[in-house]
Each structure stands twice: as C-alpha cells, then as structure tokens.
Amino acid sequence: MCTALVQNQIFGRTMDLPALSSPWKLTYLPPHYQFTRYLDRTKYASQYGILGGMRVTDGEYLIGDGINTAGLVMAELYYKCRKFYAPTPITGKINLAPQDLIEWCLSHYGSVAELAAALPQLTLVASPWFDTHAYVHEFHWLVADQTGTYLIEPTSQELTLRQLAIPVITNAPSYDHHQQRLINTVDLDVDLTDLKLSSLKNIxxxxxxxxxxxxxxxxxxxxxxxxxxxxxxxxxxxxxxxHLPGHDDYTHYWSTIDLGTQTYTYHDVDQHRTKIVPLPKLHYPNPHVFHFKPLN
Known part of the structure; x- marks a missing residue:
C-alpha cells in the first residue's frame, strides 16, 4: 500500500508496507557488497554503491527503494494483481525471486537503457524470500533515471519497461486501470492513450x-x-x-531522491525526523545504517 512518483527529476515515495522482522532504515551498501540470490543462494558483487530505504532479514538487506552511484533509481511496490511468475526456474535465464529484482538491477545496471537491454535475460520465479519461507510476495517496480520514469509490471514471462506519461504508481489494479478510473471518475473527455499530466491541471x-x-x-x-x-x-x-487500529498498512517513512545530485531525503514518520544524505559523499567500506541522534 505505497505511492511512488517522479516530479521534475525528483523521485518520491511513501513506504506503507509493515516491517516484518526489522524496521526500515536509510542504509548505504558499498560497491562490491555481496548480495545473495534466494533461489540458488549464489553470491554476486554489486558494481555500484547503493543508498536507500532498507531493512535486514535473516542477515540479508531488502531494498524498498534506492539509487545507485550511476544514477539509476528503483522502487518496489506491492502489486496484488494480474501478474506472471514462472512456477519453476527456467534454464538459460537469470532466475530471481520477486524481492531479488531490485537488488539485482541496482547492483548491475547504471541506466534505464542498460536495464532494458538486460530484461529479456531475467525471469521472476514464484518463490518466497529470506523474510518468509511460505509466502510469495507480489510486486511491480518503478524505474527512473534522467531520461524518464518507467514501470515494470510482471504480467508475462517476458519482462518489459514502459515509459509513463503520468509518472505515478501505487498498487493494484494495473496502471491502465488507474488511468481509466480517473477518466471515468471526473468524466474526462480524453482517450486513455492521450491522457497526460496536462489533461489534469484543472480537474x-x-x-x-x-x-x-x-x-x-x-x-x-x-x-x-x-x-x-x-x-x-x-x-x-x-x-x-x-496508523489506524486494526490496519497493518501505514506509512513508516517517506523519501525523496534528487536524480541530479543523488541526494536522498529520508523522513521517519513515527519519529517525525528527517535525514538528508548525498550519495556521492559516501565512502564507507562496509554497509552503513544511518541513525538519528538521540533527542536531548
């Protein structure tokens, strides 16, 4: 139950999913950090430093959103909707659990163009992850760099990138259904393919x-x-x-990322505190979690 957008080269999102085993924290992972693919437990080294909203589960970092040192931004949002995951790993493909995708992409690709070229090699497999050994989580992904904002909706075995005229994603239903519901709600006289932000200025x-x-x-x-x-x-x-009584979904943090300066702003909703961290200035040799100083 999250919302993500890109406005004037600024990415923003709310993180509304409950933190299961550990809280969400602003975290930096250095280049050459060793990730673990869930399906075969193979290790791979990140080519880039990554700064983002993360939590640790079973000793592994789960990335909710982040930017790498090449300037690629990616965020995963829950997507309980029409989706396709392969039932078992596919020979000749890079097989990933849904939570693996954001880590794989931010560690391997420096731009949307690089990611788009590699997508045909990737397959999402109906698999749990380190935070659960029973449930298969369902996601879609916002991807951005300075060329634009894109969406990966896993509706077929072949993963594709779609550039968004209205750079917003939330959760189910699909992106096209969100657009059509808006058209129907305000009785907008425009076709789905022609809907743009400029169409919405006065509604x-x-x-x-x-x-x-x-x-x-x-x-x-x-x-x-x-x-x-x-x-x-x-x-x-x-x-x-x-945070309403009886609801597990509420906003734990909201964040923005300046794609030009690679500066991450992290706001902890519970603590009502904000931390601003520029990625280019980080040179920690090991993973680093940013904590707020105790209040006097």
Whole structure:
C-alpha cells in the first residue's frame, strides 16, 4: 500500500508496507557488497554503491527503494494483481525471486537503457524470500533515471519497461486501470492513450477520492497534484497513511531522491525526523545504517 512518483527529476515515495522482522532504515551498501540470490543462494558483487530505504532479514538487506552511484533509481511496490511468475526456474535465464529484482538491477545496471537491454535475460520465479519461507510476495517496480520514469509490471514471462506519461504508481489494479478510473471518475473527455499530466491541471476530484486510502484514490490524488505543480513533499504527505487500529498498512517513512545530485531525503514518520544524505559523499567500506541522534 505505497505511492511512488517522479516530479521534475525528483523521485518520491511513501513506504506503507509493515516491517516484518526489522524496521526500515536509510542504509548505504558499498560497491562490491555481496548480495545473495534466494533461489540458488549464489553470491554476486554489486558494481555500484547503493543508498536507500532498507531493512535486514535473516542477515540479508531488502531494498524498498534506492539509487545507485550511476544514477539509476528503483522502487518496489506491492502489486496484488494480474501478474506472471514462472512456477519453476527456467534454464538459460537469470532466475530471481520477486524481492531479488531490485537488488539485482541496482547492483548491475547504471541506466534505464542498460536495464532494458538486460530484461529479456531475467525471469521472476514464484518463490518466497529470506523474510518468509511460505509466502510469495507480489510486486511491480518503478524505474527512473534522467531520461524518464518507467514501470515494470510482471504480467508475462517476458519482462518489459514502459515509459509513463503520468509518472505515478501505487498498487493494484494495473496502471491502465488507474488511468481509466480517473477518466471515468471526473468524466474526462480524453482517450486513455492521450491522457497526460496536462489533461489534469484543472480537474476537481470528488470528496470521497480526497479521503480514501484505496490505491486508485491515491493514484488520482497524486496525479492531479502533480499536474497542479504542488511540491513533492506536500504530495507525499497527502497520501501518507495514518496508523489506524486494526490496519497493518501505514506509512513508516517517506523519501525523496534528487536524480541530479543523488541526494536522498529520508523522513521517519513515527519519529517525525528527517535525514538528508548525498550519495556521492559516501565512502564507507562496509554497509552503513544511518541513525538519528538521540533527542536531548
């Protein structure tokens, strides 16, 4: 139950998924850090340093979102929707559990173009990960660099990148369904293929959409706010999910990444505290977790 967007070369997201075994923390992984693929437990070294929102489970770093030192940004969001995972590993492919994908891409590829060229080699397999030995998590991914914002929706065995005219993703249903629901909700006279941010500048959303926590409502609010050029932190705050009784999904942190300066801003919602870290200035030889100093 998250929201992610890119506005004026700034990536932003809310992290609304519960932290299962450990809390989300702003974390840096240096070049040559050894990741472990879940399916065969093989090790591979990252070509790049990575800074992002992460948590540790069974000794492995799970990346929710991040930027690498080449400038590639990627975020995973829950996607309980029409999707395709191979039932078993496929010979001749790089077989990845769903949580492996973001780590593999940020550690191997320096641009969207490199990632797009490599995608035909990759296959997502219906497999759990280190944080659970029973449940197969379902995700889709936002990918960005200075060329634009793209989406990976795993709806077939062949993974593809789609450039987004409205650079927003939330959760299920599919991206096209979000767009169509917006068109239907405000009775917009435009075809799905022609929908752009400029189409949304003057529309008014119903009050029910303004307060709903559903993925489609959050998608609509975010898209309209972007069209109206609202500041990205304001947009993130308007889709921030409160911790309601009986709900496991709420916003643990929101973050922004400046694609130009590679600066990560991490806001811990529970602590009401913010940390700003420029990736180019980091040279830790080992993984480093950024903690807030104790309050006096």
């Amino acid at each position: 008014q959303l119903p009050a029910s959409i303004q307060t709903s926590r559903t993925p489609s409502a959050r998608w609509m609010r975010t898209a309209v706010a972007m069209a109206q050029s609202r500041p990205i932190t304001e947009i993130l705050k308007q889709v921030q999910m409160e």
